[in-house]
Amino acid sequence: MRSLFHLPNWVYHLITFSVWSIVPGSWLYCAYFLTINFSLHHQLTNLLSILPQPSRLLFSYALLELVFSIYYFFRAWTAQKRLHRFNHEPEFMRESLERAARSGLRTQASIDRYPPCDDLKRSSRQAGSQTRINDDQVSSVSSSSGFSSLASSSSTAPSTPPLSPSFGSVTELKPLAWDDPRAVDFRSHQVLWFGNCKYSEIGRENLQEWITWVLFNRPRSKSLRESAEAVLTDQICSLFEARAGAVLPPGYNPRLRTRVIRLTLDPIRVRAHPxxxxxxxxxxxxxxxxxxxxxxxxxxxxxxxxxxxxxxxxxxxxxxxxxxxxxxxxxxxxxxxxxxxxxxxxxxxxxxxxxxxxxxxxxxxxxxxxxxxxxxxxxxxxxxxxxxxxxxxxxxxxxxxxxxxxxxxxxxxxxxxxxxxxxxxxxxxxxxxxxxxxxxxxxxxxxxxxxxxxxxxxxxxxxxxxxxxxxxxxxxxxxxxxxxxxxxxxxxxxxxxxxxxxxxxxxxxxxxxxxxxxxxxxxxxxxxxxxxxxxxxxxxxxxxxxxxxxxxxxxxxx
Incomplete structure (x- = not known):
């Protein structure tokens, strides 16, 4: 018996289209029913009068789906409202991001390679195979990207102002070299949060924008940039730069504005379900x-x-x-x-x-x-x-x-x-x-x-x-x-x-x-x-x- 997970693509497409088409089909059928009935009462055209008579029972169902779809999208519209930020202590957030940044440092990034997986063709999209930079490419990338290697310029991450006592302090991380396999691996997966872009496209303010969402579940504003929270954001940014082995270029890349993933701030993507x-x-x-x-x-x-x-x-x-x-x-x-x-x-x-x-x-x-x-x-x-x-x-x-x-x-x-x-x-x-x-x-x-x-x-x-x-x-x-x-x-x-x-x-x-x-x-x-x-x-x-x-x-x- 063939696995339900490895059927021909056309089977999945047929199932998806069959269910998806119920809602637009219901709208079209309601329009068809009303048009036919209107034409029969007013003798508008011979073409409409010779079309098959629509079923009242089917019209009743289509009308029900039509009304439900309106209600469905109303609920989807009300669901777009952003909720209050999650109630976490700053110390918890700082420790979580520190642990995340230090993950993978114990080994030399001996990531298991992907075996062939033809049925899902996963290798064509996963960052592990698509965006990972090969060792023989590192020198050319680092010289042309505009990055400066932290390891070559300093033994510690860039210094930042001290934090408010309520935030604790971020433990400095010894910067990795640009061509360190652990840094290469970190960069190749960090870009997923930025629409799987090239790492060279990310500006420091883009990273700060993402970290602000991670820490505080809200957009980065001018008032935030001048607060103690901004200091924590900047320190976490420096920590991530040290882990990636490169100082990001200053400024903000506007092309990433709509590509960066900020899950709880982004619009909810909903499609009609019958x-x-x-x-x-x-x-x-x-x-x-x-x-x-x-x-x-x-x-x-x-x-x-x-x-x-x-x-x-x-x-x-x-x-x-x-x-x-x-x-x-x-x-x-x-x-x-x-x-x-x-x-x-x-x-x-x-x-x-x-x-x-x-x-x-x-x-x-x-x-x-x-x-x-x-x-x-x-x-x-x-x-x-x-x-x-x-x-x-x-x-x-x-x-x-x-x-x-x-x-x-x-x-x-x-x-x-x-x-x-x-x-x-x-x-x-x-x-x-x-x-x-x-x-x-x-x-x-x-x-x-x-x-x-x-x-x-x-x-x-x-x-x-x-x-x-x-x-x-x-x-x-x-x-x-x-x-x-x-x-x-x-x-x-x-x-x-x-x-x-x-x-x-x-x-x-x-x-x-x-x-x-x-x-x-x-x-x-x-x-x-x-x-x-x-x-x-x-x-x-x-x-x-x-x-x-x-x-x-x-x-x-x-």
């Missing part, structure tokens, strides 16, 4: 829930926004704490909600391993095409989620035993929140297609939301997921990347990471190298030919390896 799609996904999701209810799951709420399904074995609460089986928490990623996880849900519902322990399935309506749910446009923040999860853990008795977590894709971000908030209770962690690592490099944001999608599967994902209202708003207005980062040091020793080599969203090989740098090489499984989601969606060898790890069996790590 009412029929939401009705269909809601119906199937409801059906899956009913099947889970038959398997003794029940739906519960905790606090203001946390919804989850839970099943506990009879008598589990009455057992001594030491003899209880460890509860299992599953956190799904963005997409069609529970629909895309039917294989894994069947395992959780019916396997003897899962039936012997409490199983908790977190629900996330904002990233599940759940248009009719109240939380479709109001995803929980990190603070909301961890507070509600803490209450649920206490109520369910998991605080006595601890628990294990499996997160997939966007679910790894939520898993990271929980791990950092209640790490002493998290016994084991399994992360599949993790988007919670190396978020400062911009691969996830650039590939999923901004880069031109490649023909086929990527275009399907761009339409159905990236430009869907709830998902787009979650990513563009609620994506708190410093809080979303999970550091390898936060993970318990009993952890596993599963990566797909042909992942078109995250850079699996860079994540692989990054985690090995932290000594996690024996806890990583990388499937070279798999696409994003394929590891857990299809019953193949990687899925069986995931089940084996969950059940505590030994598997082959690489």
């Amino acid at each position: 009412l029929a799609l939401y009705v269909a996904t809601s119906t199937v999701s409801w059906t899956i829930k009913q099947l889970l209810f038959r398997c003794e799951f029940v739906e519960r709420k905790s606090g203001g926004k946390l919804k989850y399904l839970i099943r506990k074995p009879i008598g589990w609460d009455d057992q001594p704490v030491k003899s209880r089986t460890l509860p299992f928490v599953f956190i799904h990623g963005l997409g069609l909600g529970l629909i895309q996880y039917t294989l894994f849900l069947n395992y959780l519902a019916n396997s003897s391993w899962a039936r012997a322990r409490p199983v908790m399935i977190l629900l996330q309506p904002s990233i599940s095409l759940a248009f009719f749910d109240r939380q479709h446009l109001s995803p929980p923040s990190k603070e909301d989620m961890t507070a509600d999860m803490t209450k649920a853990i206490e109520r369910l008795g998991f605080s006595e035993t601890g628990f294990e977590i499996l997160g997939h894709s966007y679910g790894t971000i939520v898993a990271g929140w929980i791990i950092k908030a209640m790490g002493s209770l998290v016994r084991r962690v399994c992360l599949i297609d993790p988007v919670c690592f190396c978020e400062w490099e911009g691969h996830v944001c650039h590939n999923f939301l901004y880069a031109e999608p490649l023909p086929g599967l990527e275009r399907l994902l761009r339409y159905f997921l990236a430009t869907e209202l709830g998902i787009a708003k979650t990513l563009h207005r609620h994506f708190d990347w410093p809080a979303n980062i999970l550091w390898p040091t936060d993970l318990p020793k009993s952890s596993a990471v599963f990566l797909a080599g042909c992942d078109s969203i995250l850079d699996a090989y860079r994540i692989h190298t990054y985690l090995k740098e932290y000594g996690m090489g024996d806890r990583i499984v990388l499937s070279p030919s798999a696409a994003h989601g394929q590891l857990i969606f299809e019953d193949k060898e990687p899925f069986r390896a995931i089940k084996a790890w969950i059940e505590g069996q030994s598997i082959s790590m690489n």
